[in-house]
Structure formats: structure tokens, C-alpha cells
Amino acid sequence: MLFDAHIHLSEIPKVEQGRPLPASVLTSAHDPEDPSLSLGDPAVLCSYGLHPLWLDAPGRSLETLVKLSASGQISAVGEFGFDFYHGRDREKEKKQRDFFHAQCVIAERYRLPVVLHARRGMAELFNETTLLKKLSAVIFHCYPGTAEEGQAFLKRGVNGFFSFGTPIIKNYPRAIAALKRLPLDRILFETDAPFQPPHGREMSLPIDIVTVYEKGSELLSIPRPELEHIVWGTAQGIFPGRL
Numbered sequence: 341m342l343f344d345a346h347i348h349l350s351e352i353p354k355v356e357q358g359r360p361l362p363a364s365v366l367t368s369a370h371d372p373e374d375p376s377l378s379l380g381d382p383a384v385l386c387s388y389g390l391h392p393l394w395l396d397a398p399g400r401s402l403e404t405l406v407k408l409s410a411s412g413q414i415s416a417v418g419e420f421g422f423d424f425y426h427g428r429d430r431e432k433e434k435k436q437r438d439f440f441h442a443q444c445v446i447a448e449r450y451r452l453p454v455v456l457h458a459r460r461g462m463a464e465l466f467n468e469t470t471l472l473k474k475l476s477a478v479i480f481h482c483y484p485g486t487a488e489e490g491q492a493f494l495k496r497g498v499n500g501f502f503s504f505g506t507p508i509i510k511n512y513p514r515a516i517a518a519l520k521r522l523p524l525d526r527i528l529f530e531t532d533a534p535f536q537p538p539h540g541r542e543m544s545l546p547i548d549i550v551t552v553y554e555k556g557s558e559l560l561s562i563p564r565p566e567l568e569h570i571v572w573g574t575a576q577g578i579f580p581g582r583l
């Protein structure tokens with residue numbers, strides 16, 4: 341069984357949405373009207389969160405997040421986090437931090453795992469260790485850090501999981517080094533479809549999860565069926581009773 345830890349199902353082209361999924365997925369919604377939130381497909385777990393780059397987008401609110409958490413419609417809160425790729429200033433930092441805190445509190449209240457997004461925001465995440473430790477599980481989507489940083493989160497008591505996607509098939513050295521050195525029972529894989537295209541393509545697609553696992557299997561020297569089995573067990577541990 342394949343598990344894709346991070347995808348945006350409703351943002352992939354309609355024709356692709358019609359195809360059977362190659363994996364069970366955790367799809368991230370940002371829009372409260374996102375159709376995946378009411379899909380009812382057991383292979384599709386949903387998360388909802390306020391992405392740091394679109395905190396002011398219409399219709400998105402912490403109230404919606406509370407409603408979805410309370411109704412049991414979502415299996416995780418996210419993606420949310422820190423993004424200073426396009427620069428930073430005091431005001432931006434404060435706003436992202438305030439929304440980060442609020443979403444952690446909601447995740448804790450409803451015992452939901454979180455899906456974190458960090459671009460140039462690892463230092464900010466380290467500052468939030470106290471909050472992160474209270475959460476049932478913390479998925480670092482498209483893990484941007486080093487193995488040492490990942491180990492440091494674990495050592496400080498964060499129940500962290502590190503998800504790797506198309507950067508490993510694009511041979512990004514940092515992602516590959518982290519994948520190889522983090523504990524195997526903390527590893528997940530993802531496509532982030534449609535947002536992280538493999539070389540020469542315009543978007544990533546759900547089917548790319550197969551290539552990501554193949555590459556993972558090669559890099560870790562673990563046969564693919566065995567790796568699938570291990571990661572599936574990890575996902576079941578994060579989402580008890582949901583997978």
C-alpha cells in the first residue's frame with residue numbers, strides 16, 4: 341500500500357482527478373469549499389490549514405478550521421507554518437507566528453496531527469518546540485532541514501515525521517542526505533502534486549508517488565515492497581483508525 345503524505349487533490353487538472361489514485365493520500369485543502377473535504381473516500385484523508393503565504397485569502401479562517409476539526413471532517417491541521425522565501429519583516433514574522441500558534445492550539449485541542457510548511461523558516465520552527473511537543477504528530481512536509489536538525493526535534497520530544505518528495509528524484513543533495521540519515525520509522529513520502537514538478541514537467545501528479553518510492557527504495561537500499569510496508573505502518577501510527 342502506498343501512502344502519499346502531502347498532495348493537493350483539488351488543484352491537479354480535472355482530467356487527472358478522474359483517474360484512480362495510485363495511493364492513499366493526505367490531501368491539503370486551503371479553501372473551505374474544497375470538494376475533497378466532503379468526498380467521503382476512505383483512501384483520501386483531508387487536512388485543512390491557513391498557509392503562511394495566503395493568510396488573508398477570502399473565506400479562510402481559524403473559525404473554519406475549528407468547525408472542520410470539531411466535525412471530524414479533517415484528519416490533520418495544515419499545511420501551515422513559516423515562509424520567508426520572498427523576504428521578511430517584523431510584521432510578516434508576527435502574523436505568521438500568530439497564525440502558527442493559533443493552529444497549533446486547535447490541533448492540540450482536537451488531538452490532530454499537523455502538516456508543517458517551512459521555507460527559510462527552520463529557525464522559527466525550532467522556536468516553537470514547546471508547542472510542537474504537545475501535538476500528537478508533526479509532519480514536516482517536503483522536509484527542508486538537515487538530518488541533524490530533524491534529530492534535534494526528536495531529541496527535544498517532538499513526535500516528528502519527515503516527508504520527502506520530488507526533490508529526491510531530482511537528486512537534491514540536501515534532501516537525499518537527510519533521508520538517508522533520519523530514522524526509517526520517521527520517514528514519509530509525498531508528491532505535493534501539482535506543485536513540485538519533476539525536471540522537464542510543469543507539475544507533479546499523483547502517479548509520481550510511485551517514482552518517489554522507487555527512488556527512496558534505491559537510496560535506502562530497501563526493496564520497494566518492504567519500504568511501502570514500513571511507511572504504511574508509520575502512517576497508520578500517525579492516523580490511528582483512519583487508514
Ligand SMILES: [Zn+2]
Pocket residue numbers: 346347348368419532535
Ligand atoms: Zn503543499
